[in-house]
Amino acid sequence: SAVISQKPSRDICQRGTSLTIQCQVDSQVTMMFWYRQQPGQSLTLIATANQGSEATYESGFVIDKFPISRPNLTFSTLTVSNMSPEDSSIYLCSVVFGNSPLHFGNGTRLTVT
Amino acid sequence: GQQVMQIPQYQHVQEGEDFTTYCNSSTTLSNIQWYKQRPGGHPVFLIQLVKSGEVKKQKRLTFQFGEAKKNSSLHITATQTTDVGTYFCAGMLPRANAGKSTFGDGTTLTVKP
Numbered sequence: 001s002a003v004i005s006q007k008p009s010r011d012i013c014q015r016g017t018s019l020t021i022q023c024q025v026d027s028q029v030t031m032m033f034w035y036r037q038q039p040g041q042s043l044t045l046i047a048t049a050n051q052g053s054e055a056t057y058e059s060g061f062v063i064d065k066f067p068i069s070r071p072n073l074t075f076s077t078l079t080v081s082n083m084s085p086e087d088s089s090i091y092l093c094s095v096v097f098g099n100s101p102l103h104f105g106n107g108t109r110l111t112v113t
Numbered sequence: 114g115q116q117v118m119q120i121p122q123y124q125h126v127q128e129g130e131d132f133t134t135y136c137n138s139s140t141t142l143s144n145i146q147w148y149k150q151r152p153g154g155h156p157v158f159l160i161q162l163v164k165s166g167e168v169k170k171q172k173r174l175t176f177q178f179g180e181a182k183k184n185s186s187l188h189i190t191a192t193q194t195t196d197v198g199t200y201f202c203a204g205m206l207p208r209a210n211a212g213k214s215t216f217g218d219g220t221t222l223t224v225k226p
């Protein structure tokens with residue numbers, strides 16, 4: 001199976017700053033997604049990362065807050081902008097190969113102070 | 114919008130006891146997936162169910178998909194300490210894009226040795 005590398009694995013950031021999370025897959029994927037998992041909660045889809053075009057955001061998430069890039073088939077970034085303590089979560093990159101189910105990266109554990 | 118309810122939220126069992134988690138959707142699903150997330154880890158795909166009434170087994174784990182394709186269950190026989198974690202179901206609507214599944218809230222299983 002493919003290797004999904006996500007970094008950083010964790011970070012502690014000050015409010016008002018921004019953090020960019022990277023996701024690299026070692027093979028071409030059909031689709032890439034970014035999920036958020038707040039402490040003790042389920043997974044919520046933030047957006048679908050589209051290659052070479054703007055991401056498709058789910059209700060409640062906007063590009064200004066969570067800009068996403070996907071310059072090619074194997075790499076994507078998610079930026080959490082102007083962070084507040086409410087943004088403290090695990091952010092997970094996930095991919096789909098063909099009709100496969102979701103495969104998740106190890107996640108980025110973000111704490112905003 | 115689509116809702117996926119999962120119960121119970123928590124389950125604490127003695128090692129050797131059985132465990133079941135239930136998942137119910139407000140709408141008919143195209144398929145349902147089950148994931149396991151160990152403490153501190155990321156969700157890992159377990160299985161996907163597609164057909165009405167489908168039953169699949171993985172060693173001590175039995176997965177069922179309801180006849181109406183609106184509910185599912187995961188049953189673990191004779192739990193072991195290695196079964197500890199949070200089990201999520203994720204339902205996909207017909208004609209939905211791959212990866213756009215709706216996750217249940219998860220059932221966190223703890224096992225007392």
